[in-house]
Amino acid sequence: MASHTLDTSSVTSLKGVGPALGEKLHRLNINTVADLIFHLPLRYEDRTKVTPIGAVQPGSTVVLEGNIVACDVTFGKRRSLLAYLQDDTGKIALRFFHFSNAQKDALKNASTLRCFGEARRGATGLEIYHPEYQAAHLLPLETTLTPVYPLTEGLGQNKIRNLLNQILQRIEDGSSLKDYLLDHTQFPLPLADALRYVHSPPANADLGKLDSGTHPAQQRLAFEELLAHQISMRFIRKEMSKQSAVSFKPPAEKCDALRNRLAFKLTNAQQKVHVEIAQDLAKFSPMLRLVQGDVGSGKTVVAAFAALQAIENNVQVGIMAPTEILAEQHLVNFTEWLAPLGISIAWLSSKVKGKQRLETIRQIAEGEAKVVIGTHALFQKDVIYHHLGLVIIDEQHRFGVQQRMAFREKGGASATVPHQLVMTATPIPRTLTMSMYADMDCSIIDELPPGRTPVTTHVMPDSKRGEVVERIAVACKHGAQAYWVCTLIEESEVLDCQAAEVTATELAELLPAINVGLVHGRLKADEKSEVMDRFKAGNIDLLVATTVIEVGVDVPNASLMIIENPERLGLAQLHQLRGRIGRGKAVSHCLLLYHPPLGQLSKQRLNVMRESHDGFYIAEQDLLIRGPGEVFGSRQSGSIEFRVADLLRDQYMLDDIKAVSESLVTEHRESALALMERWLTDPTQTGQV
Numbered sequence: 001m002a003s004h005t006l007d008t009s010s011v012t013s014l015k016g017v018g019p020a021l022g023e024k025l026h027r028l029n030i031n032t033v034a035d036l037i038f039h040l041p042l043r044y045e046d047r048t049k050v051t052p053i054g055a056v057q058p059g060s061t062v063v064l065e066g067n068i069v070a071c072d073v074t075f076g077k078r079r080s081l082l083a084y085l086q087d088d089t090g091k092i093a094l095r096f097f098h099f100s101n102a103q104k105d106a107l108k109n110a111s112t113l114r115c116f117g118e119a120r121r122g123a124t125g126l127e128i129y130h131p132e133y134q135a136a137h138l139l140p141l142e143t144t145l146t147p148v149y150p151l152t153e154g155l156g157q158n159k160i161r162n163l164l165n166q167i168l169q170r171i172e173d174g175s176s177l178k179d180y181l182l183d184h185t186q187f188p189l190p191l192a193d194a195l196r197y198v199h200s201p202p203a204n205a206d207l208g209k210l211d212s213g214t215h216p217a218q219q220r221l222a223f224e225e226l227l228a229h230q231i232s233m234r235f236i237r238k239e240m241s242k243q244s245a246v247s248f249k250p251p252a253e254k255c256d257a258l259r260n261r262l263a264f265k266l267t268n269a270q271q272k273v274h275v276e277i278a279q280d281l282a283k284f285s286p287m288l289r290l291v292q293g294d295v296g297s298g299k300t301v302v303a304a305f306a307a308l309q310a311i312e313n314n315v316q317v318g319i320m321a322p323t324e325i326l327a328e329q330h331l332v333n334f335t336e337w338l339a340p341l342g343i344s345i346a347w348l349s350s351k352v353k354g355k356q357r358l359e360t361i362r363q364i365a366e367g368e369a370k371v372v373i374g375t376h377a378l379f380q381k382d383v384i385y386h387h388l389g390l391v392i393i394d395e396q397h398r399f400g401v402q403q404r405m406a407f408r409e410k411g412g413a414s415a416t417v418p419h420q421l422v423m424t425a426t427p428i429p430r431t432l433t434m435s436m437y438a439d440m441d442c443s444i445i446d447e448l449p450p451g452r453t454p455v456t457t458h459v460m461p462d463s464k465r466g467e468v469v470e471r472i473a474v475a476c477k478h479g480a481q482a483y484w485v486c487t488l489i490e491e492s493e494v495l496d497c498q499a500a501e502v503t504a505t506e507l508a509e510l511l512p513a514i515n516v517g518l519v520h521g522r523l524k525a526d527e528k529s530e531v532m533d534r535f536k537a538g539n540i541d542l543l544v545a546t547t548v549i550e551v552g553v554d555v556p557n558a559s560l561m562i563i564e565n566p567e568r569l570g571l572a573q574l575h576q577l578r579g580r581i582g583r584g585k586a587v588s589h590c591l592l593l594y595h596p597p598l599g600q601l602s603k604q605r606l607n608v609m610r611e612s613h614d615g616f617y618i619a620e621q622d623l624l625i626r627g628p629g630e631v632f633g634s635r636q637s638g639s640i641e642f643r644v645a646d647l648l649r650d651q652y653m654l655d656d657i658k659a660v661s662e663s664l665v666t667e668h669r670e671s672a673l674a675l676m677e678r679w680l681t682d683p684t685q686t687g688q689v
Helices: 019-027 033-037 101-109 157-172 191-199 207-212 216-242 253-261 268-281 299-312 324-341 354-365 401-408 430-436 462-477 493-510 525-536 571-578 600-611 615-626 628-632 651-667 669-679
Strands: 043-045 061-075 079-087 090-096 112-122 125-129 132-135 146-148 288-293 316-320 345-348 371-374 388-394 419-424 441-445 455-461 481-485 516-519 542-545 558-564 588-594
Touching (some): 033 157, 043 207, 061 101, 090 112, 191 216, 216 669, 253 299, 253 324, 268 288, 268 299, 268 419, 268 441, 299 324, 299 388, 299 419, 324 371, 324 525, 345 354, 455 600, 462 558, 462 588, 493 516, 558 571, 571 615, 600 615, 651 669
Parallel strands (some): 316 371, 316 388, 345 371, 388 419, 481 542, 481 558
Antiparallel strands (some): 061 079, 061 112, 079 090
């Protein structure tokens, strides 16, 4: 057979794949034989040996053989079928909650059975719920470990295993897959051998290594997957550099005027990033720069200088934030800095309706509004820009890829694409920056403005709530202000807001001498603003809030924060919340009020918060403990779900991957494109902005 056969053969060329099965496979993005061979196991089961019943441990997944010695329907909380399997060493219960009479009769009359499942402690001692079973003499024991694959409705493990066995047989018979890494990498293992091993590991394979993804066969595939991703970033970057943008003249009078008006001097780090952005904006290709800075490092003022440079070059600026409260904070800051320089600012969110919305849309279309600030409302269909030249996106990982694309395509009637500046206060470890943001230039503001006071963090059980309330009373009596943050008990904004309302009522009763305010996600924008304004003005002593205050809220007098159920939040989010205090001169304290008992991981995470204020260290720890999907919320961020690679585990490969991707993209373009095709579900989507 020709060597390319497997790369191009349709999955329907496999025995048993008709239109119905083809459709199910298509749901898993499997259309070719190659797609199927790269559909990798999630984990493995060892069905190669029979365990004596007397040696079974709770939690172990085992193959057992024995005789059925009893079988009856029992009635507890739920009706179930209970059968007992016995060998020379002991007896174990097999329990079925879903069963038919025919199954009951067959089990009663069975003699020797072989069954497979996980042993757990149950009402009768050790039990296996819903084991797989068959007559012991019918089939020999497996000779290899059994792979377990991701599935879709109507498609079973056996069906996928059978199809993969057909492909492995074809490879044995001489068919092959193109191996793009033969001359490029430190992995001596050929692709075909790596695939054969991961789909059919020998009985003596190291299950520990396979489960952790560190077996050389898996690492060979992980290298290729990370490489495909890196290549896609390089192609995107190349495409971006072919597009044209307006080249801006250097910062001029308006930037000087802002510098003179500011009550503070830019830090060296801010100045350095300001220069990097100005140099990017002078190019004829669109800027794509990520600015990372810890909470309170002053990213917004750097963005304001970029906005002014754009306005001096007669284009509009769009500033988009993921939440109304953060967008409103930008509105306050930009109005304070830019309005005195005669620059008109428009505000657009889903709450702006009717005549007011029509008027704002007119100002944007006619170019009257030089700066447009808002939420995702900024890229709705009816919003047309006169000439959008710079897009500033805050907390970019909270926006889906399509949303960010839609905003970039609003460049107006001109043939140019807007420059793009992305800011985040969630420090992104180098590991993720190299892979998730490889298509961007990165700047880091790694210096806090003078005058920020460190925050002392204490971790305590919620049984000490009474002491905490007393502490608030004393602090507020001496002129301090405090936050009380309610974090969600379940994934529900409604419940979250109800919890905040109940807490605010309780605290108001316990602290009659102080003013308690409440802010949560279900308040209208103007109600939220009104509460925040009163808090800023010092008319509210204690603000009870949900995590809506996570970013952008700046009240220098607030020096105490209580966070309930901190164990439910990610470290980056806790760090963001804590960054709301310590903005003034007073010594600040953050109390993490957890609900015992705390698991080992939660203890570890809360200790990281107690010990460190370094956002990058905290982000690195968050990544180690929870993994990138959790940290970046891969469901909504368009960030990558890897099949075999793991950014943390495999970060040692990244430098090699960078070099190989460069060589493939420049010298072997066809191979580079084929690798992307092989590993990425939608090669154009990944990292597209």
